[in-house]
Amino acid sequence: MRSTLTTVLGAGAALTLLLTACEGEGAGTGDGAGGDGDAAPEDMTIGVAMPTQTYERWLQDGGSIEQGLEDLGYGVDLQYADDDIPTQSQQIDQMITQGVDALIVASIDGSALTSQLDAAAAADIPVIAYDRLLTNSADVDFYVTFDNYEVGVNQAKSLLYGLGVLDESFEDSDDAPEGPLNIELFAGSLDDNNSHLFWQGAIETLEPYLEDGTLEVPSGQDSIEQAAIQRWEQETAQERMENLLTSHYSGDDELDGVLAPADPLSRGIITALRNDGWGPSIEDGMPIVTGQDAEIASISLIDQGIQHSTIFKDTRLLADEAVRAAEAYLQGEEPEANDTETYDNGEIVVPSFLLEVEMVLQDNYEEILVDSGYYTEEQVESGQL
Numbered sequence: 176m177r178s179t180l181t182t183v184l185g186a187g188a189a190l191t192l193l194l195t196a197c198e199g200e201g202a203g204t205g206d207g208a209g210g211d212g213d214a215a216p217e218d219m220t221i222g223v224a225m226p227t228q229t230y231e232r233w234l235q236d237g238g239s240i241e242q243g244l245e246d247l248g249y250g251v252d253l254q255y256a257d258d259d260i261p262t263q264s265q266q267i268d269q270m271i272t273q274g275v276d277a278l279i280v281a282s283i284d285g286s287a288l289t290s291q292l293d294a295a296a297a298a299d300i301p302v303i304a305y306d307r308l309l310t311n312s313a314d315v316d317f318y319v320t321f322d323n324y325e326v327g328v329n330q331a332k333s334l335l336y337g338l339g340v341l342d343e344s345f346e347d348s349d350d351a352p353e354g355p356l357n358i359e360l361f362a363g364s365l366d367d368n369n370s371h372l373f374w375q376g377a378i379e380t381l382e383p384y385l386e387d388g389t390l391e392v393p394s395g396q397d398s399i400e401q402a403a404i405q406r407w408e409q410e411t412a413q414e415r416m417e418n419l420l421t422s423h424y425s426g427d428d429e430l431d432g433v434l435a436p437a438d439p440l441s442r443g444i445i446t447a448l449r450n451d452g453w454g455p456s457i458e459d460g461m462p463i464v465t466g467q468d469a470e471i472a473s474i475s476l477i478d479q480g481i482q483h484s485t486i487f488k489d490t491r492l493l494a495d496e497a498v499r500a501a502e503a504y505l506q507g508e509e510p511e512a513n514d515t516e517t518y519d520n521g522e523i524v525v526p527s528f529l530l531e532v533e534m535v536l537q538d539n540y541e542e543i544l545v546d547s548g549y550y551t552e553e554q555v556e557s558g559q560l
């Protein structure tokens with residue numbers, strides 16, 4: 176039968192017919208639905224692996240991706256892994272065994288999923304790395320993220336601005352304090368590729384001021400390894416800040432600023448500072464503390480003049496990009512990348528789609544976050560969603 180068809184219609188048309196015949200079996204068939212483009216969304220399931228529910232952002236990311244995919248008719252298997260690598264590996268193994276048609280993965284440790292990625296490739300399941308790069312594997316199809324280097328640049332610029340080194344146009348200020356201004360540095364988890372880009376962007380921006388003596392790091396802890404907070408844990412950041420205060424600021428030493436890479440860490444650092452008698456607000460001597468993610472509790476602290484800044488990354492837009500990429504693969508197409516150079520994962524340069532980020536300060540949070548409808552004024556006041 177098949178050979179007759181081949182003779183009559185030609186190989187290409189026969190292939191189309193064969194693939195059409197597989198259609199309708201849906202997820203679980205292992206038929207490589209990522210490639211045929213003919214199955215109906217209702218017959219397809221997308222596995223979405225998220226790292227943790229302890230950070231507000233991942234809850235929003237997961238919720239937005241799920242909603243976006245369901246709106247298009249796809250089934251969704253959304254799993255959170257409690258920041259535990261074996262749990263995340265098992266969840267993805269299971270998604271593959273159950274025959275998901277595509278995977279969207281926000282990893283805990285970007286290098287720990289190579290065997291899952293092998294298995295996904297063998298089953299012809301397209302894999303989209305979400306926000307965090309999946310490394311050491313050629314089996315990563317696409318990457319959606321923010322401009323992570325720019326996150327670090329903006330964190331450092333907001334720190335320099337808060338310290339009075341830069342003016343409101345983010346140029347060197349004519350009235351910059353003499354210095355040295357004392358700062359301490361925090362970084363994210365070393366197994367998250369983003370941490371390195373955030374750090375690089377921040378340090379390259381701070382470097383000239385560290386070199387000319389405007390800034391100093393009294394603890395001497397100025398390498399990413401010394402500054403890193405394993406698994407991005409708030410308590411660990413608080414503890415490290417407490418230790419820094421005890422070891423280096425027990426006398427009259429002034430601490431002027433802290434580079435903090437994410438809002439929960441900023442709040443841990445602020446708690447340590449408050450407990451040690453700093454503040455309560457920047458006006459009363461709380462050091463300039465940066466952040467990331469524009470979490471509601473931190474926006475409330477920014478409103479109150481306690482935390483200095485954060486970086487807004489609109490996770491709704493990132494979720495849209497992930498949905499768009501998944502849909503492209505499921506329709507047998509390639510998603511459109513806007514960066515094909517930056518994200519070398521150690522095996523391949525992963526085609527990526529990068530979104531822009533915005534610095535948030537006390538005088539612009541209303542415009543960026545409230546006027547745009549991201550948060551209500553009541554949420555900012557209560558510090559809760």
Ligand code: BGC
Pocket residue numbers: 230232306307363367369370407436437438467468488
């Ligand atoms: C994300 C940040 C987040 C951090 C901790 C990073 O990979 O890009 O937005 O704050 O992980 O969850």
